[in-house]
Amino acid sequence: SLFDIWNPATLGELVGDNPAMHRRLLEKFLRQAEQQVQDLCAAQVNADLTRVKEVAHALKSAARTVGALRLGEHCQQLEQAAVADHLSTCQVLLNELTALFEQSQAAIAAHLATPLP
Numbered sequence: 001s002l003f004d005i006w007n008p009a010t011l012g013e014l015v016g017d018n019p020a021m022h023r024r025l026l027e028k029f030l031r032q033a034e035q036q037v038q039d040l041c042a043a044q045v046n047a048d049l050t051r052v053k054e055v056a057h058a059l060k061s062a063a064r065t066v067g068a069l070r071l072g073e074h075c076q077q078l079e080q081a082a083v084a085d086h087l088s089t090c091q092v093l094l095n096e097l098t099a100l101f102e103q104s105q106a107a108i109a110a111h112l113a114t115p116l117p
């Protein structure tokens with residue numbers, strides 16, 4: 001599809017062919033994204049759509065950078081729903097986003113588990 005769960009080529013296009021750097025960036029992404037997903041859930045519970053918008057925006061950029069393209073696209077939808085003040089839409093999107101993050105996480109983790117060439 002246009003938006004892959006994870007496209008391994010994205011980082012290479014961005015920073016060149018540097019597997020060790022890719023690993024560091026992917027590990028950092030997984031750590032930060034996990035926290036951001038938790039932050040989004042907390043903000044949603046508090047109906048803090050300004051915070052939802054901020055975190056969704058940050059996660060969108062990070063996801064697109066590492067090639068978690070479907071997650072990035074979904075974060076954009078969440079960000080737009082938060083801007084529009086649609087709390088119920090945000091809830092639906094956030095539920096889907098949580099599952100999507102787990103899929104992205106699994107794909108990246110599987111890659112990280114393979115030894116460097």
